[in-house]
Amino acid sequence: MFQLNANEPQALAQYLKQRKWLSTPENIKSVSIPGEGNMNYVLRIDTGERTLIVKQSRDYVEKYPHVAAPANRAVIEGIFYQTISTEITVQKLMPALIGLDKQNHILVLEDLGMASDFTFLYHLNKKLNLEETRDLVHYLNKLHQHFQRPKGSRKIANLKMRKLNHEHIFHYPFLGENGFDLDTVQTGLQAVAMKYKKDAMLKKSIAALGKVYLSSGDTLLHGDFYPGSWLKTEQGIKIIDPEFCFYGCKEFDLAVMIAHLYLTNHEESTVESVLNDYSLKTALDMVLLNQFVGVEIMRRLIGLAQLPLKVDLVFRQELLDKAYKFLVK
Ligand SMILES: Nc1ncnc2c1ncn2[C@@H]1O[C@H](COP(=O)(O)OP(=O)(O)OP(=O)(O)O)[C@@H](O)[C@H]1O
Ligand SMILES: [Mg+2]
Structure with missing residues (x-):
């Protein structure tokens, strides 16, 4: 199996040339890390041109x-990019797929430039503006409208990745003793979390929701x-990483976006505009939507996938309480 390695640019150039993803006269001038990532090995390759x-x-x-993870997730990500490439309105909001090597679990993507992601929102000193909010919903509108498939014709199940996500969204955060001391995130958080971890009604609601997440639906989702x-x-907001x-x-998808608007202390009016701009809103199950919002908020506050949130314990407590109300009626 070919292993990508930033310290072996010659082997990398040879690999890319063999697959015709670099032309014969091209060479690698430099290799760098394009941005923060946890899951995968991601490189930017500069040929000079x-x-x-x-x-x-x-x-x-x-x-x-x-920590084990499904090895072929880059292949599924590649298949997503192949799928959406038929629809220009979605494709132009994502990097083009240049190559997919299913054997070695490698994908080659168009470089969108030295862009930053939006994780600066967790520092709470900047907010999305109206245009950015609209653009993000516009992406979901196009993806969800154009990729609706009846059962039988759907190609992407991605069940192993969903099971991994299921563990971290619906299960692990709500275990009483999971070995993760939340006081290392913020003093007092463990005690606050314990109230939820022991709540039978909440756990029942979340278990049912987890089953919905693991069942299939008719819409192609970005998933993260x-x-x-x-x-x-x-060139404006672009969307990456559909693994x-x-x-x-x-x-x-909509609920994850809204949950992160709450986590980053956006106004309720921003959430309302998201719902207003979402073109399939009449078909939305609002109870389900709110439950997914609730569980995403909770798992980001008391689960393992922590965010660089610059907030105090009171803010976390208030958010957990809001999330609880979305989940338990
Ligand atoms: N097509 C692209 N154009 C420009 N920058 C990119 C592109 N793809 C990825 N990056 C940069 O590389 C970083 C890591 O990429 P990506 O999010 O796909 O990796 P990952 O390992 O799946 O990350 P995570 O652990 O967050 O899931 C991104 O945050 C971004 O800064
Ligand atoms: Mg990723």
Whole structure:
């Protein structure tokens, strides 16, 4: 198996040339890390004339090699990019797929430039403006409208990645003793979380919701539609990293976005405008949507996938309470 390695540019050039993703006269001038990532091995390759992004998935999480993860997730991500490439309105909001090597779990993507993602929102000193909010919903509108498929004709199940996500959204955060001391995130958080971990009504609601997440739906979802997947480029907002994609219920993508608006202290009016701009709103199951919002908020506050949130315990408590009300009626 070919292993991407930033320290072996010659082997990398040879590999890319063999597959015709670099032309014969091209050479690699430099290799760099394009941005913060946890799951995969991602490089930017500069030939002097152009730059490319190369991404490889391995059977573990890149940042935590002792944590296993589905090895072929880059292949599924590649299949997502192939699928959406038929629809220009979606494709122009994502990098073009230049190559997919299913054997070595490598994909080559158009470089969207030195863009930052939107994780700066967690510092709470900047907010999305109206246009940015509209653009993000516009992406979901196009993806969800154009990729609706009846059962039988859907190709992307991505069940292993969904099971991994299921563990971290619906299960692990709500275990009483899971070995993760939340006081290391913020003093007092463990005690606050314990109230929810012991709440039978909440756990019942979340277990049912988890089953919905694992069942299939008719809409192609991005699957991880949060600020880490949104890039602020010179050509406007672009969306990357659909490795958690699957055919599911549209409420999930929208709910993850809304949950992160709450986590980043956006106004209720921003959430309202998201719902207003969402073109399939009449078909939304609002109860389901709110439950997914609630569980995403909770798991980001008391689960393992923590965010660089600059907030105090009171803010976390208030958000957990809001999330609880979305989940338990
Ligand atoms: N096509 C692209 N153009 C420009 N920059 C990119 C592109 N793809 C990825 N990046 C940069 O590389 C970073 C890591 O990429 P990506 O999010 O796909 O990796 P990942 O390992 O799946 O990350 P995570 O652990 O957050 O899921 C991105 O945050 C972004 O800064
Ligand atoms: Mg990723």
